[in-house]
Each structure stands twice: as C-alpha cells, then as structure tokens.
Amino acid sequence: MASGDRQLVEAVLAGDLDRYEELVTGAHEGVWRTVAAIGLDREACRDLVQQAFVDAYRQLSKFRSDGDFGSWARGIARNLARKELRRRSCRYRHEDRLRSHLEQQHQHEEEPDARLAALRRCRDRLSDDSRTVIDRYYGAGDDIDGIAAALKRTAAATKQLLWRSRLALRKCIEAQGEPA
Amino acid sequence: MRRLDELALRLMDGPLSPTEHAELDALIADPANEQRFLQLMSVHHGLVALTPDATETGAVMRAVWRTESSAARIKVRRKIAPRRRRRSQPPVLVFALAAAALLVVGLGAILASRSSPVPPPAPVEVVDPTPPVPPPTPVVQPEQPAAPILAVASVRGERDELSAGGSVTASVPARVDRVGDDTTVALEPGAELEILAADRWRLTRGLGEWVIAPQPADRPFRIATPHAEITVLGTGFELAIDPTGSEIRMRTGLVRFANLAGTASTDLGAGEAARIDADGVLTRIDQPPPDPAPQPVERPAPAGPAVAIARWDFSADDGEVLRDISGGGLDLRIGDPARVQRGPDGMRLLAPVRILSDEPASALSRAIRDSGAFTVVLDVTPARLPPDYDVADIGTARIVTISADPYQRNLTVGQGELRTGWDVCSLRVRAPQMATSHNGLPAYITRGVFDEERRVRLVISYAAGGVMRLWQDGELVHDERDRGGFDGWDLGYHLALGAEVGTDADGMRPWLGTYHALAIYDQVLSPQELP
Numbered sequence: 001m002a003s004g005d006r007q008l009v010e011a012v013l014a015g016d017l018d019r020y021e022e023l024v025t026g027a028h029e030g031v032w033r034t035v036a037a038i039g040l041d042r043e044a045c046r047d048l049v050q051q052a053f054v055d056a057y058r059q060l061s062k063f064r065s066d067g068d069f070g071s072w073a074r075g076i077a078r079n080l081a082r083k084e085l086r087r088r089s090c091r092y093r094h095e096d097r098l099r100s101h102l103e104q105q106h107q108h109e110e111e112p113d114a115r116l117a118a119l120r121r122c123r124d125r126l127s128d129d130s131r132t133v134i135d136r137y138y139g140a141g142d143d144i145d146g147i148a149a150a151l152k153r154t155a156a157a158t159k160q161l162l163w164r165s166r167l168a169l170r171k172c173i174e175a176q177g178e179p180a
Numbered sequence: 181m182r183r184l185d186e187l188a189l190r191l192m193d194g195p196l197s198p199t200e201h202a203e204l205d206a207l208i209a210d211p212a213n214e215q216r217f218l219q220l221m222s223v224h225h226g227l228v229a230l231t232p233d234a235t236e237t238g239a240v241m242r243a244v245w246r247t248e249s250s251a252a253r254i255k256v257r258r259k260i261a262p263r264r265r266r267r268s269q270p271p272v273l274v275f276a277l278a279a280a281a282l283l284v285v286g287l288g289a290i291l292a293s294r295s296s297p298v299p300p301p302a303p304v305e306v307v308d309p310t311p312p313v314p315p316p317t318p319v320v321q322p323e324q325p326a327a328p329i330l331a332v333a334s335v336r337g338e339r340d341e342l343s344a345g346g347s348v349t350a351s352v353p354a355r356v357d358r359v360g361d362d363t364t365v366a367l368e369p370g371a372e373l374e375i376l377a378a379d380r381w382r383l384t385r386g387l388g389e390w391v392i393a394p395q396p397a398d399r400p401f402r403i404a405t406p407h408a409e410i411t412v413l414g415t416g417f418e419l420a421i422d423p424t425g426s427e428i429r430m431r432t433g434l435v436r437f438a439n440l441a442g443t444a445s446t447d448l449g450a451g452e453a454a455r456i457d458a459d460g461v462l463t464r465i466d467q468p469p470p471d472p473a474p475q476p477v478e479r480p481a482p483a484g485p486a487v488a489i490a491r492w493d494f495s496a497d498d499g500e501v502l503r504d505i506s507g508g509g510l511d512l513r514i515g516d517p518a519r520v521q522r523g524p525d526g527m528r529l530l531a532p533v534r535i536l537s538d539e540p541a542s543a544l545s546r547a548i549r550d551s552g553a554f555t556v557v558l559d560v561t562p563a564r565l566p567p568d569y570d571v572a573d574i575g576t577a578r579i580v581t582i583s584a585d586p587y588q589r590n591l592t593v594g595q596g597e598l599r600t601g602w603d604v605c606s607l608r609v610r611a612p613q614m615a616t617s618h619n620g621l622p623a624y625i626t627r628g629v630f631d632e633e634r635r636v637r638l639v640i641s642y643a644a645g646g647v648m649r650l651w652q653d654g655e656l657v658h659d660e661r662d663r664g665g666f667d668g669w670d671l672g673y674h675l676a677l678g679a680e681v682g683t684d685a686d687g688m689r690p691w692l693g694t695y696h697a698l699a700i701y702d703q704v705l706s707p708q709e710l711p
Binding site for chain 1 (some may be wrong): 181185186189192201202204205208209214216217218219220221222223224225226227228229230231232240241584585
C-alpha cells in the first residue's frame with residue numbers, strides 16, 4: 001500500500017491533482033474515525049475531515065516516501081482534532097467530563113478500533129427494526145420522520161425505538177466489558 | 181426511562197436548554213451516573229465514527245481544488261512571469277520585444293536563459309517572432325522601464341501581474357482581471373490565455389467565462405482564438421476552445437464573431453450562440469426558443485432590468501408578518517415578534533427566532549428549478565450569539581434556507597465553521613451526484629465573509645452545471661464550476677430566515693444579526709446587473 005501511496009503522491013506533486021482523490025478515498029474512513037472519536041457531530045466531522053485532507057495536500061511535499069498516506073493523514077487529523085478539543089469551551093461539567101473521557105480515549109490510537117469492533121458486534125445483534133433505525137439515522141443521515149415513514153411507524157414511536165436501541169447498545173457494550 | 185438517559189439521548193439529537201444542562205450536571209455528580217452517561221455518549225460517537233459520510237470525498241476534493249496549494253500556485257506563476265524575467269534582458273532585446281509587443285505571443289524561454297544564471301524553472305509559453313538580434317556592445321546599460329501591467333491573474337488569493345506577452349495556463353480555476361476596468365475572465369482548469377495587448381487577449385484553449393466592461397465605441401475589446409476573433413463593446417459570454425473549433429455562448433450584450441480570414445461573421449446578442457470550426461465555417465447554434473408554456477413566476481425579459489421573484493421589506497413593521505414585496509406572495513411569519521426590532525435600517529434579530537413561510541416556497545423553488553439558475557442578494561450585518569447560548573451545538577447558523585429540517589434542503593446560505601458561528605459563508609446546493617443525500621452536500625464554503633461585525637452585501641449566483649459565484653461588497657471572492665443541479669429540488673420545502681425549518685418553535689441553527697435586504701432571482705446576475 002505504501003508503494004502505491006508513494007506513486008500517487010509523486011503523481012500529485014508532479015501536477016496530476018486528480019490522483020489525490022484516490023489517496024483521499026483510500027484514507028477517508030480512517031481519518032473520519034480519528035476525527036469522530038473526539039465527539040463531534042457529523043457536520044463538524046465533515047469540516048474537520050475536509051480540513052485534514054486540505055492540510056495534507058498543502059504539506060504533501062513533506063510526506064515521507066516510505067510512509068503510509070493513511071497513517072500520515074490520520075496524524076494530521078488527530079492534531080486538528082486535539083486543537084478543536086482545546087478550542088471548545090466547556091461551560092458544563094458533563095461537557096468537561098465527556099471531553100476528558102474522549103481525550104483519554106484519543107491518547108490510545110488502537111483503542112478506537114477495538115471499541116468500534118465491539119460496537120459493530122452489538123449493532124449486529126439488534127432487532128431488524130432497531131438496526132434499521134440506527135443505520136438510517138447514523139449511516140444515511142435520515143431524520144426521524146423519514147425513518148418513521150420507511151418503518152411505517154409514528155415519529156414518536158420511531159424516536160423511542162432509536163433511544164431504546166442506543167440504550168441497548170450501551171448495555172451490550174457494558175456486558176462485553178469492552179471500553180465504552 | 182431514567183431522567184439521566186433521557187437527557188443524554190436528547191443531547192445526542194440536539195441542544196439542551198441551560199436548565200437541562202444544569203440538571204445533567206447535577207445528575208452526573210453521582211459517579212455511577214457519570215459512568216453511564218459517558219458510556220451512552222461513547223455509543224453515540226462510536227456510531228458516528230462507524231458510518232463515515234460516503235459523499236464526503238467529493239467535498240474534500242472540491243476543497244482541495246479551492247485551496248491555495250503551493251503546487252497550483254507555482255504552476256500558474258511560472259506561466260505568468262515573463263515580465264519579471266524580461267527586466268533582466270539587455271536593452272536592445274527589450275526594445276525589440278516592446279516593438280513586437282502588439283503582435284507577439286510572448287517572450288521565449290531562450291531569451292530568458294541568455295542572461296539568466298540558471299535556466300527558467302518551467303517552459304514559458306511565450307515566443308519572440310522578431311529576427312535574431314546581435315548582442316549589443318557591452319556599454320553602460322540604463323535601468324530599463326518595467327512593462328506596463330495590463331492584467332492581474334488570481335488563484336484564490338495568489339495574484340500575479342501580467343504585461344503584454346504574459347500568459348496563464350490554469351491548472352486550477354483561475355481569474356484574470358483587466359487593469360483599468362471591470363473586464364474579467366474566469367478560466368477553467370486547462371484553459372490557456374495570452375495577453376497580446378491591453379485591448380487584445382487570446383484564448384488558446386479551454387473554457388473561459390467572460391464579462392467585458394463597457395468599451396469605447398472606437399476602441400472595442402478583442403478576443404482572438406485559434407479559429408476566430410470576437411469584437412466586444414461590453415458583454416458577458418462563455419467561450420470554449422477545442423482543436424476543432426471555437427464556440428461562443430452569449431449571456432448579455434452584443435459581440436461580432438468572425439473567422440480569422442474575415443470571410444464570415446455574425447452579430448450575437450443575449451442568449452445566442454455560434455461556432456467557428458477549424459476550417460473557418462461559421463454555424464449558429466442558438467438555443468431553441470423557450471418553452472411557451474406559462475411559467476409559475478414571471479420572468480424578466482432578457483434585455484430588461486432583473487426582477488426578483490422574492491424580496492422582503494425589513495423596514496415596514498407589519499406585526500408578525502414579513503411582506504414579500506416582489507409580488508410573489510411569499511410572506512413570512514415571525515415566530516416571536518418581540519425578538520426582532522424593525523426600523524429604517526432593517527430588521528434586527530435580538531434573540532433566536534425563526535421567520536418562516538406559511539406555505540411551502542413551491543413557486544420560488546419551481547422557478548429556480550425550471551430556469552436552472554438563481555441569484556441571492558443578501559445585505560446583512562452579522563452579530564455574535566449571546567454568551568449564554570451553546571454555540572457548540574447549533575451548527576451552521578441559517579441566514580436564509582429553503583429546507584425541511586437540518587438534513588434536507590434545497591438551498592441554505594449560512595454562517596459558521598465548526599459551530600464557532602462566525603467566519604464562513606456556506607452555500608449548499610443539492611447536487612445530482614449526491615442522489616442519496618438530501619442535505620445538499622457538498623457545501624460551497626467561503627471563508628472570511630463574516631470576519632467581523634460589519635455590514636456586508638453578498639451576491640451569490642449559481643447556474644445548474646455551471647458556475648457558482650459569490651461577490652462580497654461588489655468584489656468577486658468565490659468562483660467555481662461544479663456539476664450541481666436542481667433536478668432533485670423538493671418543491672415542498674418552506675423558506676425560513678434566522679433559523680432552520682423544523683419542529684422546534686424557535687428553530688434550530690439560529691442566526692443573529694440584522695437583515696437590511698434580501699432578494700432572490702431565478703437567473704444569474706452579477707452586482708452590475710442588479711437593479
């Protein structure tokens with residue numbers, strides 16, 4: 001992979017900017033997870049991910065030829081995420097505690113993958129409707145009304161289902177003893 | 181359900197009130213509750229992390245193309261630096277070059293290398309067609325005058341001056357402005373432009389969108405292509421060059437379009453188009469006449485003054501109603517009139533409030549969708565959010581939006597980056613390639629529009645599959661081409677000011693500030709074309 005990255009980076013540096021899209025596509029999921037791990041919502045994650053790749057592009061000449069572009073981009077994203085954490089003011093105790101908690105998690109790069117793997121396992125154990133509401137709400141970005149229409153439920157019932165599904169996931173994670 | 185769970189779950193879906201925040205703080209004073217809260221929130225953020233936005237790659241690439249990448253800058257600068265290199269030439273060469281300036285395409289790299297200690301960093305597409313001149317006798321050489329600057333090329337903040345013989349090869353979207361008037365051309369990546377003289381430029385290849393300022397009748401502006409010559413007195417048009425011919429599509433004004441031999445020519449007005457092929461054959465390729473079917477919103481005549489399809493009067497105090505004075509009937513209702521202050525200067529939002537159309541903005545959305553273009557004219561003074569408002573949760577503040585909720589929209593002009601709520605104007609237009617997204621992603625984002633609390637006039641124009649432009653106080657600050665379109669526009673969305681459409685009475689994503697003017701048109705307009 002690193003060899004392929006090196007060729008792509010060289011192509012971009014030589015002026016073939018379209019090749020950068022291939023680098024972005026390959027590294028995007030990892031960068032997204034790095035950014036999302038600090039506890040921002042989707043819109044903020046999009047902004048930070050975008051900024052990370054823009055910064056990576058600007059610094060591309062510094063990319064080490066024997067390195068992995070994904071790791072390098074995640075490092076840039078991690079620094080941006082930490083800056084964002086420091087920038088955000090916490091006026092409430094629960095915000096402060098959550099930030100500290102997420103910062104601690106962020107210190108350990110390997111843990112997010114373990115946490116996400118546990119979460120994925122728990123999600124797979126949900127009922128069909130619960131999994132649908134979770135996937136549509138988080139994955140497709142659908143709102144409650146849209147999901148309700150798809151599931152032929154009321155909006156209130158769909159919201160309750162979303163809430164119960166999250167609670168079930170918390171319980172499942174806790175039962176697995178995985179870091180939550 | 182536990183109160184702790186309820187508050188945490190609600191926090192995942194939107195902002196809590198200050199009272200609820202305080203209540204949550206009190207609950208997590210219990211370590212067991214705190215642990216449960218952190219677990220729940222970790223599940224939420226884990227679910228976000230598990231599901232990266234697949235549409236994001238496109239947005240990233242658009243941002244990269246927009247960025248002032250050093251690679252892009254260098255690539256353009258090398259092509260447009262002949263003037264600087266010419267300064268070091270012996271006088272006789274400069275004289276010869278100046279004498280040929282109106283005829284030549286540029287200065288050759290060979291000339292540059294004669295007196296330069298190092299070879300030029302990249303080929304410069306300029307040549308000297310004059311016969312070789314013997315080297316001058318090495319006598320005292322006076323300081324040579326700098327060649328006059330005829331144009332300025334810009335690539336997102338990077339500016340380079342061009343004199344006669346200078347050229348630009350755009351590796352990213354670029355703009356070239358003529359010195360002395362408002363003539364400008366937006367170059368697509370791959371386009372190549374040469375400055376032959378102050379009033380004669382040449383588009384060698386690629387696509388350029390031109391706006392020519394009014395010219396004196398006896399001194400028209402001329403644009404050469406490999407196949408044709410265009411004589412202009414002041415107009416706007418798109419000119420595309422490929423090896424097989426040159427094609428012009430008029431937007432406004434009048435031009436004469438002629439082949440190089442002068443054996444065929446035609447005068448073209450607004451909306452007309454023609455092509456001259458490599459053999460000099462001229463063909464009119466005008467658009468068919470518009471569909472005679474009645475339009476939902478009256479369109480302005482092409483040559484007449486632009487007419488807004490929605491325009492609101494912010495100074496008149498009509499209680500809870502904000503009148504649409506365009507005749508389009510899209511009156512808006514102020515959620516809480518006590519939260520706004522209206523006066524001769526406009527309408528100030530004192531506290532978060534949503535100003536919402538009673539009915540869906542169907543006629544407006546339909547007019548834009550059918551015309552394939554819009555222009556939003558926005559004159560506002562932004563204000564900072566009150567210190568007790570949780571800016572970390574509100575998202576991009578909505579100045580004007582045609583949408584269903586925070587996730588489904590036709591169009592939003594907003595302010596805010598990473599919820600700091602200050603320094604970004606983002607324009608979101610649903611794009612056909614984002615068929616699975618109803619959120620109009622990716623967004624067009626321009627920084628620096630709302631850097632400070634001062635009045636700003638924005639003109640934002642967009643054409644389907646065409647160019648999005650943003651003028652700030654009359655200056656073009658954002659210009660890009662994209663594949664976006666209006667096919668997916670939903671005619672059932674409401675229009676709102678000050679906050680997002682949705683079930684919350686005051687609306688989400690609140691914006692604070694003063695509206696001085698807001699008008700929407702179903703055509704592409706520049707500030708100069710606005711009434």
